[in-house]
Amino acid sequence: MKIGFIGSGIMGRPMAENLLRAGHQLTVYGRRFDRIEPMLVMGALGKGTPAEVAAETDVTFTVVSDTTDVEQIILGDRGLVHGARPGHIVVDMSTVSPAATRRIAAALAERGVHMLDAPVSGGETGAREGALSIMVGGETPIYEKVRPLFEILGKNIVHVGGHGAGQVVKCCNQIVVGLTFEGVAEAILLARRNGVDPVKMREALMGGFAGSRILEVHGQRMLDSNYKPGFKVKLHHKDMAIVMDNAQETATPLPGAALIAQQMNALMGAGDSELDSSALMRALERLTGDGK
Template structure:
């Protein structure tokens, strides 16, 4: 089992994930663009480095957790990137949510240098990252997955190997459609209850006991009732994910009208300057449409 790990990208998700690996006893090298993001890891005993290449050179397994496809391309393939530092036989585990097509290209570049890759995007938000209970959707070769699985088990509870490189990212796109559609459905239900003069908290309680029950109704339904949209998963990142869904659908010649409507809600939210709120704030867009 790998003992030496690097973690690149220490944002709202990456920092607690890296801390969980360190607390599990692994030697950890870290890099983040903002030095202050590395301070909690340094305090926990991780070594900090000045580039992804330097961090990768210390490690058998290199995790990346950054915002978007260009960011992953930069930290892995760019100047001072992971590819410059990773030794043959190392594994890159990209836990960002990016394009499946780009993932396959990156995996090919790494393979040419003797470095394996898994795409392993996650669901569960900041709370899941902190608790180590994320759902992890993995694409890549089975022997590589088996080698890295003990590390993934530190980070998540539901870990599924979906297929070859890129399959994890396709699965994450499917996840984001279901999450977005459910947020919109819960928002419409709460709006209807309020407009009809019925207590939405009681409606939520009733629905949680039946077929409409979901984690979204439980957590985000309460957020909507309370008007609390502090981010667990920022709307601008969900917007990015739905853009990836739209691009994949276009490449495959698919019409996905529900996904398209979710993307429009998120675009409206970001256009209103609310992209830093949780994506549950789709409720605010629907509310404003009805006033």
């Protein structure tokens, strides 16, 4: 299949580069030339609009920041829908609203264009190493067509249901990640305030049921106060807003998720939007007067 790719940020660029390294020809679009230039150097072809990308390809991946961007790139005046032929496949790997995803899929279907929603987990490292977890919503035959490309981008690929299901599962992922961040940060804070070495505390917890990838990687970040992103606070803040919107739409009580949403609000208000989301530690430190 001829592949289009739109998205050249922390996640999108390494994903596109992995497809190029695997020998695929990519046609790309970006609002800023400097963001897509590394892909052009690797052999990608550049186009001036998303519609032009779709006109030259069989499947187009999108990896952008928010729901508004996805809607504009796919359905906007110069969007993919205006260049896509019947049978084209749009694969949105952004993290966006499940409800909006279903609306976009329905609008594309009216033009004979297919869609998969395939948000990811694994961060910049997972994107760079082709080791992402990919949660896919959409029709099974379309998923099977795209699966060989997913296998270049990720290691854990699960078809979770129909349109929007991938985004729902990503919401679930962000709840678990956020609450685990909170648990690790609270454990470090409690150890410190009891005069216990939090480094030793983390070492002890890593050997039991409390052990996790987040305790390992982000626990160390919190101990070092190293909040270089990574996955930025502003993106986690956006994701938790999607979670809470969906909770309201479905009348689902999510008290833990609401707490994380408020912690992200606090970080945004304190000017920490560009930090790694493990900076949630800072929100707790400020509550005790220990932080900046």
